[in-house]
Amino acid sequence: MEIEKRKSLNIIINSIAFYLLSYLIVFMIFQFTTIIASNIFDIPNTLYYNRIGFNVIPEAWTFDSVKVIYTSGNIILFMLSVSFLVVIIKALEFNGLLRLFFLWGFIHSISMLFGSIIIGAFNFEGFGIVLSYWYLADTAKMLLLFSGLLILLGIGMAMVKIFYFLQIVILTSCRLKCVRHSGGTNL
Amino acid sequence: MIPFVISTLFLLAVKYPLSLYETLLLFIPLFVLLPLYWGIGRYPVFYFEEAEKSIQISFRLVLVTAAAYIIYRVVLGFGINIG
Numbered sequence: 001m002e003i004e005k006r007k008s009l010n011i012i013i014n015s016i017a018f019y020l021l022s023y024l025i026v027f028m029i030f031q032f033t034t035i036i037a038s039n040i041f042d043i044p045n046t047l048y049y050n051r052i053g054f055n056v057i058p059e060a061w062t063f064d065s066v067k068v069i070y071t072s073g074n075i076i077l078f079m080l081s082v083s084f085l086v087v088i089i090k091a092l093e094f095n096g097l098l099r100l101f102f103l104w105g106f107i108h109s110i111s112m113l114f115g116s117i118i119i120g121a122f123n124f125e126g127f128g129i130v131l132s133y134w135y136l137a138d139t140a141k142m143l144l145l146f147s148g149l150l151i152l153l154g155i156g157m158a159m160v161k162i163f164y165f166l167q168i169v170i171l172t173s174c175r176l177k178c179v180r181h182s183g184g185t186n187l
Numbered sequence: 188m189i190p191f192v193i194s195t196l197f198l199l200a201v202k203y204p205l206s207l208y209e210t211l212l213l214f215i216p217l218f219v220l221l222p223l224y225w226g227i228g229r230y231p232v233f234y235f236e237e238a239e240k241s242i243q244i245s246f247r248l249v250l251v252t253a254a255a256y257i258i259y260r261v262v263l264g265f266g267i268n269i270g
Binding site for chain 2: 007013016017050
């Protein structure tokens with residue numbers, strides 16, 4: 001499929017804008033969920049652009065509060081990713097660039113979800129704190145790390161078809177029906 | 188891949204300084220995007236008779252994104268006390 005350089009540039013700029021916007025929304029939902037969970041345990045906090053500062057002494061943390069506060073964001077990320085995926089699949093038959101927002105939103109939410117497990121497996125931060133409070137052995141953490149990576153790669157492979165069809169639908173005036181008629185491929 | 192690379196560099200700059208955890212988290216989408224390169228070549232190229240779209244830059248989208256990031260960085264740069 002031949003497209004001019006100018007058109008490619010326009011697509012890239014729109015895609016970057018949607019990527020950044022969806023990241024900000026997913027990230028802020030994650031942060032606010034963590035804050036709401038910490039308020040349930042009466043832990044005051046300060047929200048910064050790159051972190052949440054919990055204004056309590058270390059002794060104020062309990063097993064339950066650590067687990068709930070650092071897991072709540074991940075639960076919301078899972079629900080967000082499922083919602084975004086449903087919207088992407090439903091919106092394949094419609095026109096418009098807004099689908100890019102949901103596509104990037106899905107990638108952000110699923111990456112943050114599994115990323116926190118993968119990175120937390122070897123880093124005592126974020127979801128890693130929960131893993132440490134579960135007293136997971138190093139072997140279990142390694143299994144989590146590699147399972148998470150494999151799941152992410154699997155999701156990437158499963159998304160190929162959706163990316164391919166979105167690329168066609170965005171670049172041409174054809175909608176999904178045209179794709180079906182020309183290729184005989186069904187989603 | 189280009190939007191991912193440019194956006195990640197932008198996010199690294201906007202969110203500086205970042206912990207190792209947060210920095211690595213920004214690169215995780217790479218594991219979802221990489222398989223697209225392996226898989227997309229397996230699909231045949233479709234040709235359409237219909238005219239191609241003229242895709243324009245959505246200036247409203249770019250402005251909204253820029254405004255959202257300016258507000259995010261300025262307001263949360265000071266920090267908001269909650270609870």
